[in-house]
Structures are given as structure tokens and as C-alpha cells.
Amino acid sequence: MGVAVKREAQRGIIMIETTGKQIRRAREKRGISQRTLADKTGFTHSAISNWERGVQEPSDRAAQGIAEFLGLDFARISKLLMLERYNRKRTRLER
Numbered sequence: 001m002g003v004a005v006k007r008e009a010q011r012g013i014i015m016i017e018t019t020g021k022q023i024r025r026a027r028e029k030r031g032i033s034q035r036t037l038a039d040k041t042g043f044t045h046s047a048i049s050n051w052e053r054g055v056q057e058p059s060d061r062a063a064q065g066i067a068e069f070l071g072l073d074f075a076r077i078s079k080l081l082m083l084e085r086y087n088r089k090r091t092r093l094e095r
Contacts, residue, residue, distance in 0.1 A: 019077055020054045
């Protein structure tokens with residue numbers, strides 16, 4: 001599963017799916033609850049929820065564990081996390 005890119009034709013905007021949305025989509029596709037994912041990977045339910053909602057970003061270690069469990073490509077998740085971190089930092093600096 002790669003970075004999901006969606007085009008809104010009427011607006012001409014390209015949206016990149018966030019790490020959290022990719023985790024949620026992969027989890028739901030496998031029929032796994034947030035609590036089960038947390039139990040199986042050693043992270044808290046609230047951490048999984050925060051990542052999926054975009055409140056926080058998983059650490060690289062956490063993202064790797066989640067990616068391995070869900071069968072996601074960690075290299076792509078890692079690149080997406082770097083992009084998200086860069087954008088957040090840039091947004092803070094622009095304020």
C-alpha cells in the first residue's frame with residue numbers, strides 16, 4: 001500500500017492521505033479494533049486513536065511496529081511521516 005493520492009477534479013487539488021488515515025484504513029480493512037491493534041503491538045489505545053485522528057504522529061519505532069503488524073510498507077510510511085513533520089514545522093515557523 002503506498003501513499004494514497006486523491007485528486008479533486010472540480011478544485012484541482014491533490015490531497016495526500018495522512019499516516020493516521022493509512023493506519024486506520026489498513027486496520028479497518030483487516031477488521032481489527034483500535035484496542036486489539038494496541039494490545040497486539042504494545043501501544044496504548046489512546047496512542048492509536050491519536051495517530052489515526054492526526055492529533056499526534058507516531059514515532060519511527062511505533063510506525064515501524066504498526067506497519068509490520070498491518071502489512072504496510074514502512075519505507076513509504078517513513079517518508080510520509082518525514083513530509084508531515086516538515087509541513088508541521090514549516091507551518092509553525094510561518095506563524
